[in-house]
Every structure is written in structure tokens, then in C-alpha cells.
Amino acid sequence: MTLPKHVYQAFEDVVGAVNISDDPAVLDSYRYSLAHTAIHLGPFYNTYTPRGAAVLLPGSAKEVQAIVKLCNKYRIKFKASSTFWSAQGYPSEEDTIQLDMRRMDRILELDEKNMFAVVEPGVIGATLQAEAMKVGLNTHIPGSGCSCSVLASATSYFGSGPSNLYGGCYYDNLLGLEWVMPTGEILRTGSVNSTGSWFCGEGPGPSMKGVARGFLGAKGSMGVFTKCAIKLFAWPGPKTLPVEGVIPAYKVSLPETFRAYTLAFPSWKAWADAAHLIWDTGIGYLAHRQFNMFGRDLKFAMVKILTDPTKTLGDLEEVLADPEVQRITKQSERDFQIILVGMTARDIAWQDAALDEILNRTDGWKVEAMNVPEIHDWVLLYLIRLGHKNLNLVFSGGYDGAFGLLGAMDYGAAHAEEAAQFKKTWEKRGAIVDAGGDCMMGPIGGQGGGGTGLWENFTCFDPHDRESVEGTLEFFDACTKLGLEKGWGVGMEKWNSVARGSDGRTTPKAERDRMHLSAPQPSVFRYQHKIREAFNPNDLGDAYYETLEDE
Amino acid sequence: MALKDFAAEMDRCSVCSYCKWIPFDQMKSWRFAKNCPSVAYYNFNSYSARGRYAVARSLLNEQSEYSDTVRNIVHTCMTCGACDVSCKVCRYNLEPLEMVRELKFSLVEAEQVLDQHEALIASLNQEHNILHKPKSERGAWADGLDVARLPSEKAEILFHAGCRLSYDEDLQKTAVSAVQLLKSMGVDVGILGEKEMCCGGRVYSMGYRDEFNHFADLNMKVWANAGVKTVVTACADCYHAFKRLYPPLGSQVEVLHMVEFIERLIQQGKLRFRSEVPMTVTYHDPCHLGRQGEPYVPWNGVEKKIKGQIIVYEPNKPRYNGAWGVYDPPRNILRSIPGVKLVEMERIREYSWCCGAGGGVREAYPEFSAWTAAERIAEAKATGAEALVSACPWCERNFMDSISATGAGLQVYDVLALVEKAL
Ligand code: SF4
Ligand code: SF4
Numbered sequence: 024m025t026l027p028k029h030v031y032q033a034f035e036d037v038v039g040a041v042n043i044s045d046d047p048a049v050l051d052s053y054r055y056s057l058a059h060t061a062i063h064l065g066p067f068y069n070t071y072t073p074r075g076a077a078v079l080l081p082g083s084a085k086e087v088q089a090i091v092k093l094c095n096k097y098r099i100k101f102k103a104s105s106t107f108w109s110a111q112g113y114p115s116e117e118d119t120i121q122l123d124m125r126r127m128d129r130i131l132e133l134d135e136k137n138m139f140a141v142v143e144p145g146v147i148g149a150t151l152q153a154e155a156m157k158v159g160l161n162t163h164i165p166g167s168g169c170s171c172s173v174l175a176s177a178t179s180y181f182g183s184g185p186s187n188l189y190g191g192c193y194y195d196n197l198l199g200l201e202w203v204m205p206t207g208e209i210l211r212t213g214s215v216n217s218t219g220s221w222f223c224g225e226g227p228g229p230s231m232k233g234v235a236r237g238f239l240g241a242k243g244s245m246g247v248f249t250k251c252a253i254k255l256f257a258w259p260g261p262k263t264l265p266v267e268g269v270i271p272a273y274k275v276s277l278p279e280t281f282r283a284y285t286l287a288f289p290s291w292k293a294w295a296d297a298a299h300l301i302w303d304t305g306i307g308y309l310a311h312r313q314f315n316m317f318g319r320d321l322k323f324a325m326v327k328i329l330t331d332p333t334k335t336l337g338d339l340e341e342v343l344a345d346p347e348v349q350r351i352t353k354q355s356e357r358d359f360q361i362i363l364v365g366m367t368a369r370d371i372a373w374q375d376a377a378l379d380e381i382l383n384r385t386d387g388w389k390v391e392a393m394n395v396p397e398i399h400d401w402v403l404l405y406l407i408r409l410g411h412k413n414l415n416l417v418f419s420g421g422y423d424g425a426f427g428l429l430g431a432m433d434y435g436a437a438h439a440e441e442a443a444q445f446k447k448t449w450e451k452r453g454a455i456v457d458a459g460g461d462c463m464m465g466p467i468g469g470q471g472g473g474g475t476g477l478w479e480n481f482t483c484f485d486p487h488d489r490e491s492v493e494g495t496l497e498f499f500d501a502c503t504k505l506g507l508e509k510g511w512g513v514g515m516e517k518w519n520s521v522a523r524g525s526d527g528r529t530t531p532k533a534e535r536d537r538m539h540l541s542a543p544q545p546s547v548f549r550y551q552h553k554i555r556e557a558f559n560p561n562d563l564g565d566a567y568y569e570t571l572e573d574e
Numbered sequence: 575m576a577l578k579d580f581a582a583e584m585d586r587c588s589v590c591s592y593c594k595w596i597p598f599d600q601m602k603s604w605r606f607a608k609n610c611p612s613v614a615y616y617n618f619n620s621y622s623a624r625g626r627y628a629v630a631r632s633l634l635n636e637q638s639e640y641s642d643t644v645r646n647i648v649h650t651c652m653t654c655g656a657c658d659v660s661c662k663v664c665r666y667n668l669e670p671l672e673m674v675r676e677l678k679f680s681l682v683e684a685e686q687v688l689d690q691h692e693a694l695i696a697s698l699n700q701e702h703n704i705l706h707k708p709k710s711e712r713g714a715w716a717d718g719l720d721v722a723r724l725p726s727e728k729a730e731i732l733f734h735a736g737c738r739l740s741y742d743e744d745l746q747k748t749a750v751s752a753v754q755l756l757k758s759m760g761v762d763v764g765i766l767g768e769k770e771m772c773c774g775g776r777v778y779s780m781g782y783r784d785e786f787n788h789f790a791d792l793n794m795k796v797w798a799n800a801g802v803k804t805v806v807t808a809c810a811d812c813y814h815a816f817k818r819l820y821p822p823l824g825s826q827v828e829v830l831h832m833v834e835f836i837e838r839l840i841q842q843g844k845l846r847f848r849s850e851v852p853m854t855v856t857y858h859d860p861c862h863l864g865r866q867g868e869p870y871v872p873w874n875g876v877e878k879k880i881k882g883q884i885i886v887y888e889p890n891k892p893r894y895n896g897a898w899g900v901y902d903p904p905r906n907i908l909r910s911i912p913g914v915k916l917v918e919m920e921r922i923r924e925y926s927w928c929c930g931a932g933g934g935v936r937e938a939y940p941e942f943s944a945w946t947a948a949e950r951i952a953e954a955k956a957t958g959a960e961a962l963v964s965a966c967p968w969c970e971r972n973f974m975d976s977i978s979a980t981g982a983g984l985q986v987y988d989v990l991a992l993v994e995k996a997l
Binding site: 041042044046047048049051052053054055056058059060078080106107108123125126130146147149150151152153154168169170263264266269270271273275321332335336337338339340404408409410411412413414415416417418419420421450453454455456457458483484485486487488491 | 581582585586587588589590591592595597598599600601602603604607616617618619620624625628629631632633637638639641643644647659661662663664665666667668879880881882883884885886887890891893895896897924
């Protein structure tokens with residue numbers, strides 16, 4: 024749809040002519056191809072999220088408020104997104120106005136004493152981390168990486184990641200909020216509303232955090248968050264990361280109190296036990312099963328390539344043929360990475376000793392080949408900054424997660440291997456990358472402090488190749504079928520099918536209701552329905568704010 | 575290549591937006607974290623590499639048509655290559671810089687051009703330079719210099735001044751210094767003077783591939799007639815054209831930038847600095863000398879898949895990601911000058927911020943170009959340096975213009991100017 028002239032003009036009057044466009048080519052740069060990763064539904068060849076009616080670049084909460092009021096006046100749906108990592112940040116219904124929040128990108132406050140920052144939507148994990156480090160603090164970075172908006176991850180998505188272990192996940196870390204509600208009123212939640220300071224997520228009165236976020240984040244469907252405060256945590260390292268090395272093998276040498284270990288275990292049970300012991304002892308700064316995303320068979324070869332600037336993906340087969348690489352690959356089948364950071368020399372000595380004892384009790388070991396300086400320092404930088412998430416797509420530009428989700432670490436013992444072997448048989452058919460079946464990755468500690476795991480089995484394919492895309496979808500359907508048969512439940516591959524269909528559009532209401540009713544806790548969606556009725560009376564968002572209306 | 579040859583890449587670009595930022599590992603602050611001038615200035619996705627992939631696909635699939643907006647999207651790309659470096663931190667099978675260039679070629683072929691660029695092309699065709707100056711005056715900068723004029727005279731090494739150093743009166747001194755230095759070191763150097771022609775590199779970056787090919791051909795013929803085996807230049811654009819763009823067209827001459835030549839002289843002990851130059855300086859890496867200054871590696875291969883769906887090339891494809899650009903020679907020269915203190919900006923080497931003069935932007939979008947330069951000047955000033963030093967007259971011109979417009983209070987030098995002071 025093209026907006027009627029007077030409506031376009033009304034929006035233009037708010038943001039100025041240079042910050043609005045309805046040129047088809049511009050609009051097409053705000054569409055998401057469901058061929059390369061649908062996070063997590065497709066892939067669907069040659070399918071895109073719908074073209075918006077216009078893209079607007081607001082510069083202030085006031086402008087956002089005026090836009091939202093106009094959307095209410097003209098009954099136009101709107102969708103705000105900041106860094107556009109996820110497919111869910113794009114409109115899933117026709118004739119939606121896309122708000123690109125990138126102009127609102129200031130760090131408004133960095134309160135060293137009370138350990139929080141106040142940010143606008145366009146602030147990303149990397150820039151907040153760089154600024155926080157200057158005052159001895161650090162920020163959690165979600166699994167989607169440091170290119171993603173801090174505010175979006177905290178307010179609108181799950182926001183889990185490797186540093187959950189020590190730094191808490193974004194849901195926990197979200198403090199005060201400024202929310203342009205779907206009707207256009209502005210609500211400030213937490214202490215900022217009563218004291219003017221952002222230090223606390225809850226103010227006097229009922230909690231608004233759950234109302235504003237909804238289950239797993241409202242994904243731009245319930246108004247626009249224009250500011251938020253984020254809790255920070257201690258960073259006992261240098262003010263600026265002293266990065267060295269030739270691109271892409273950047274690495275960082277940090278003080279004696281930093282460690283980057285790859286741990287491996289003889290069985291999945293030992294692997295899960297180690298995670299429990301790590302949580303119990305309270306050691307670790309961040310922990311992640313990271314490089315296994317390349318696949319059990321390819322991970323060490325990929326580490327060798329990525330840490331050597333003279334090598335490329337084209338050297339993979341040659342590297343894999345190296346007997347030493349094969350030995351390390353075998354040695355690190357069931358592994359994860361952990362970064363230990365000592366606040367003092369005594370602290371790191373204690374953590375090291377505790378980790379050794381954990382390995383002793385679980386018969387685990389440190390993969391020494393990952394501890395040579397050029398790899399150790401690369402891992403350290405990789406995991407602290409989390410700035411290589413595009414490696415998810417390194418093989419051919421398409422990936423999506425299968426199986427997995429959030430749950431007890433014992434899933435490893437329960438079904439990781441079976442799922443891996445199942446995937447391996449599909450890899451041999453050729454549609455997806457043949458990586459060894461087990462490509463499961465995720466944080467060791469799916470939420471603040473640990474306690475659960477979060478995982479997905481990376482499935483890599485070529486989004487330009489119809490057979491690869493369709494073969495991947497077939498595989499995903501098979502994963503869901505297997506998951507249901509085995510009682511593991513529906514995995515990540517179908518996470519969002521409730522909200523969006525194979526045409527990239529919102530699924531019909533009846534279909535959504537049916538799926539929500541079969542969820543373990545349908546009342547969550549009934550409750551969200553009531554919230555939407557109260558806060559979004561004109562229903563100007565999309566189905567990513569999930570509701571159930573069955574009574 | 576044609577735009578349709580990039581169709582696979584258009585699908586394989588993961589819209590991750592890494593191309594909007596310097597490599598994340600290198601980020602030191604909020605202020606200097608961005609890398610792509612055009613998306614930093616215009617903000618819509620379409621002004622980034624990821625957006626240009628999407629716009630290209632939209633045009634290719636006839637989902638959108640040429641418009642003023644599309645022309646602006648394409649021609650505001652500086653072809654600085656910063657996106658390319660950031661993308662390739664993770665990706666081995668995408669070539670964003672080649673794609674944005676190809677998008678420009680396709681628009682020019684479709685006559686989706688800008689008046690300012692057309693005027694410049696007219697100057698190129700008539701006067702063999704892109705500055706609207708008479709070709710008869712091209713060698714005037716060297717009047718009075720005792721230097722051989724090729725091809726009537728002979729010399730071992732050709733010094734190619736380039737359009738900017740030939741005609742820009744504020745900058746001609748760099749060419750003069752270069753020749754004087756080479757001569758004082760006993761180098762058998764000559765120039766083409768009024769017979770010199772534009773390298774074509776800048777029109778290539780504006781999308782005029784045919785004109786580039788034509789001028790490359792002319793230059794290579796002149797060199798062949800004059801028996802040139804080595805070309806030295808003090809212009810990063812010319813360097814890039816000769817070093818990277820000419821070899822696929824058959825050029826086999828050795829190409830050196832003055833900073834490489836001088837560094838070599840220092841290393842050989844032939845050049846020693848005697849005078850103190852008490853100055854705190856910072857160095858700006860020109861895109862075409864730094865990340866785009868990597869040597870050309872011939873390749874003629876095809877895509878293939880291994881492990882089912884991993885995209886690689888047969889034979890292995892050379893990787894241009896800025897790893898091996900010319901970064902250290904200028905720094906080594908500056909460090910060897912007594913009294914000079916080199917302080918670094920946040921965005922350096924392969925992830926340097928562009929000066930704003932590239933891709934025809936200076937000519938067609940002067941405000942945007944000046945803003946880009948001002949961003950760099952702010953970064954330079956944040957180091958505490960009193961001078962911004964570079965090795966490209968186009969960068970220097972853009973910085974000088976920005977400083978005189980804003981009164982930013984920073985001096986601009988070419989590396990050669992400091993070398994001259996230190997002799
Ligand atoms: S061009 Fe590269 S960096 Fe940019 S979005 Fe595409 S894959 Fe990511
Ligand atoms: S070449 Fe430069 S201006 Fe063009 S898209 Fe890449 S970073 Fe942006």
C-alpha cells in the first residue's frame with residue numbers, strides 16, 4: 024500500500040522529509056528473507072516479510088509519540104526495530120509502518136556507583152560494553168551478539184547469552200523503562216517514575232515489567248520502548264581491550280586473572296554434572312558451548328582457520344585432513360567454553376582450583392590445543408565481546424536452530440546425542456551442511472546465574488539453493504515430529520510458527536488460538552490478551568505479542 | 575561481471591548489519607564505532623552494504639524501479655570498502671565492495687547518472703583529467719624541476735603525479751617534494767608531464783567502467799612506449815588503480831606508493847633524518863592505500879560446494895579483507911622522524927573511517943562529503959594531535975576544505991611534507 028498523500032505528509036511533518044521514505048527500493052531493504060533464516064520457522068525459498076507502507080526514522084520519544092498517535096488516528100499498524108537481527112523485528116502484516124530506531128542511539132547515563140546505564144534503542148552491546156569498561160563495568164551481551172540493540176534485547180526479546188552466568192540475562196538486568204504505549208501515552212516504569220533516577224526496575228505500585236515485556240518480549244508489537252536502564256556488572260580488566268592480531272584473527276591478551284578454557288567430557292552426563300557443579304560453586308564469568316555451532320566434526324578445523332589470517336574456508340578440507348586436527352576434534356566432542364575472571368589473584372587461584380576439582384569429579388579435561396596463546400586470546404576476545412555472530416552463517420549464508428530451547432542441562436544426557444545422530448543421517452542427504460550431527464550450541468546457564476541450559480542445533484544451508492532450502496525445511500519438519508514422538512516437545516525450528524506462517528505473514532487467529540491452547544500454560548496468552556485489550560485497544564501491533572481469546 | 579552475477583550473494587547476505595560498524599572487536603568507544611559513512615549519514619538500511627544488496631535484488635527482480643532515491647542510494651556509496659572488511663570478519667563467500675561497485679556500473683550503464691559525474695567524465699574525455707583543467711597545463715607543477723620528461727627522455731622509474739597533485743595548487747608541493755627526494759637519493763626518475771593522464775580509478779569508483787578501461791588502456795600503452803617498468807605515485811587512488819585494477823587488464827609494471835619507496839630507503843640506510851620536527855601527529859589511512867591497497871592475486875575459478883553446502887572456490891579464491899594493506903610504511907616513516915610523536919585514532923588501518931572524497935561523493939554530495947571529513951577531523955582532534963597526516967591528496971583536500979569551513983584548528987600534511995621538514 025502507498026500511504027495516502029495527506030497521511031504521508033502528516034508523518035513527514037513529525038520526522039522531517041529526510042527521515043521518511045516510501046520508495047519501493049528503500050522498503051525492500053526492510054524486508055527479511057525467510058530463505059536464509061526464519062528464526063525459527065522456515066526456511067521458505069523466495070519468501071519475504073511483507074513490504075512496509077513507509078519507513079520512518081524517529082529522533083526522539085516525542086516524535087515516536089506523535090507517530091504512534093497518528094497510527095491510532097489512521098488505524099495503521101506499526102513495528103519498531105532497532106538493529107534488525109531477528110526476523111521478528113520486521114512487519115508480518117501488510118501496510119505496516121516500519122520504525123527504524125537507529126537515530127535514537129545515545130547512552131544517556133552511565134552510573135558507575137550504582138552500576139547501571141540508561142540507553143536509547145540504537146545502542147548496541149559493543150558500544151555499551153566499550154563505554155562501561157572505561158569505568159570498570161561490563162554489560163551482558165545476548166546470544167545474538169554485540170551488534171544487537173541492548174534495549175531491544177532487554178525489553179522485547181528473550182535476551183539470554185553466555186554472560187548470564189555472572190552478569191544476569193537482560194530480563195533480570197532491565198531496570199527503568201520509558202514506554203510509548205500503543206495508544207501514544209508515555210509511561211515510565213520503575214524508580215524513574217517516582218524518583219527521577221533509573222536505578223530500580225520496580226517502582227511503588229504493581230510491577231509493570233511483565234506488562235510491558237510480555238512473555239519473552241513483545242517484539243515491537245506493543246508500542247515502542249524509547250529508553251531503558253540496564254544493570255551492569257564488574258569488569259576487572261583494562262579500560263580498553265588491547266586488541267592485536269591480523270584480521271580476522273583478532274585476539275586480546277588480558278591480565279593474569281583471566282582464563283579461557285575449553286572443557287570436554289567423556290559423557291553427556293559428565294558434561295551436565297560439570298555445569299551443575301560450576302553453578303553450585305559460583306565460578307565463571309561466562310560459559311557457552313560456542314564453537315560447536317560449526318559442528319562436532321568441523322569445529323576445531325574452523326578455529327584453526329579463524330585464528331590464521333592466511334587461511335580461508337577453502338582450506339577446510341586440507342585442515343581437516345591433518346591428523347592432529349582430527350585428534351583434537353575427537354578429544355573435544357562433548358565440550359563447552361568457560362571464561363574465568365578473578366577479581367583478585369586469590370579469587371582466580373580459587374576458581375582455578377575449583378574448576379580442577381570439578382574436572383576431577385566429572386573425569387573431564389581441558390582441551391590443551393585451545394589453550395595455546397593465539398587461540399586462547401582469540402577465544403577470550405570472541406566470548407567477551409561476542410562480535411562474531413555472523414559466523415553463524417559462515418558456511419553458505421543460511422542457518423537456523425533445530426531442537427533445543429530452554430531446559431535442564433540434563434537434556435544432554437537425555438537426548439542431545441540422539442538428536443545429533445538423527446541430524447547426521449539428514450546431513451548425508453546433502454541439503455544441509457555435513458558437520459557431524461551434533462551442532463548444538465548455547466549458554467551454560469540459560470538464565471541469570473545458571474540453573475538451566477539453552478541450546479539449539481545449528482543447521483546450515485544455502486539460501487540461494489532451492490533444494491537446500493526445501494531440504495532444510497523437510498529436516499525441520501522431521502525434527503518437530505521426532506521431538507513430539509520422543510516427548511522432547513516442539514523445538515526451536517518451529518518456535519515462531521505460532522505467530523507467522525510460511526508466507527511470512529501473521530498466521531490466522533484460529534490457528535494461533537489452537538496452538539496457544541495446546542501450550543503448557545495457555546493462561547499466559549489469555550493474560551496477554553487482556554493486557555492487549557487494555558493497552559492496545561486498536562490492535563496496532565502484530566501477532567508476535569501472543570494472545571489467546573477463547574473465553 | 576554483471577549485477578545478476580551477484581544474485582547468489584544477494585540471497586546469502588545475512589542482513590546482520592555488521593557492515594554498518596567497524597569490526598566489533600576493535601570498538602573502543604560509542605563515538606567512533608561506525609564505519610560506513612553513507613548509512614551513518616542517511617540512516618536508512620538501503621544506504622549500507624546490506625541495504626544495497628537488497629536494493630540490487632529489488633531492481634534485479636523488477637520489484638522496484640530507478641528513481642531519484644535509488645540513484646542517491648547508489649551514488650552516495652564512497653566505495654570506501656569499510657563494509658567489506660567488517661563483513662569478512664566472519665564471511666568468506668561475500669564480496670560487498672565488489673557488489674556495490676557493480677551496482678554503480680549497472681546504473682551508469684542504464685544512464686542513471688548524476689550531472690556532476692557527467693561533467694567530470696566530459697573533462698576526462700576532453701582534458702584527460704577529472705578536475706576540469708586544460709591538459710596542456712598538467713605538467714606545469716614540475717616547471718623548473720630538473721627531471722626527465724618521458725617518453726622523449728628516458729628514466730628507470732616513472733613518477734605519476736595524478737590529477738589532484740598535478741593541478742591542486744595547495745598540494746602540488748607534494749609532487750615536487752617526491753621528485754626532489756627521489757632525485758636527491760640518486761633515483762633515475764622521470765615524469766610524463768603534460769602527457770600524463772588520469773589513472774581512471776576515481777571514475778571507476780563512480781561506476782564508469784568503460785571510461786576506466788579506456789584510460790587504463792591508454793596509460794598502459796604510454797608506459798609501454800616509454801619503457802616504464804616501475805611506477806611510483808604519491809596518490810592513493812592512482813596507487814590502487816595501478817596496483818589492483820590494471821593487472822587484470824594486463825599491466826605488469828611494478829607499482830609503489832611513495833611511502834613504500836621512502837620506507838625502503840630508510841631501511842636500506844640511504845635516507846636519514848637530520849632535523850627535529852617537534853609535532854604530535856595522527857595518521858589517516860587512505861582507503862585505497864590501506865584496506866584496498868592489498869596486492870592483486872590473479873584468480874580464475876568457480877564456486878563449488880564441499881560438505882554438502884559449504885561454499886568454497888576451485889581453485890581457492892584470494893581473499894581481500896584488508897589484512898595486508900599498506901599500513902606500516904607511513905607509520906614507520908613518521909616514527910623515524912626525530913621529534914614526531916605519532917598518536918593513533920580509534921579507527922585505523924583496515925577499519926579506518928573514509929575521508930569522504932571517494933566514489934564521486936565529493937563532487938555530487940558536497941555536504942555529505944564534508945560531514946564525513948568533519949567526523950574524521952573530530953576523531954583526529956580527540957587524540958590531541960596538532961596535525962593530521964595522510965598519504966593521499968584527495969583525503970588531504972577534503973580535510974583541508976572541511977577545516978577551513980569549520981575552523982577546526984588542525985593542520986593537514988602529507989607524509990612527504992614531514993619527510994621534507996626532517997631532511
Ligand atoms: S553485507 Fe555482510 S556484514 Fe552486511 S549484512 Fe550482509 S552479511 Fe552482514
Ligand atoms: S563502500 Fe563505504 S560507503 Fe559504500 S556501503 Fe561500504 S562502507 Fe558504506
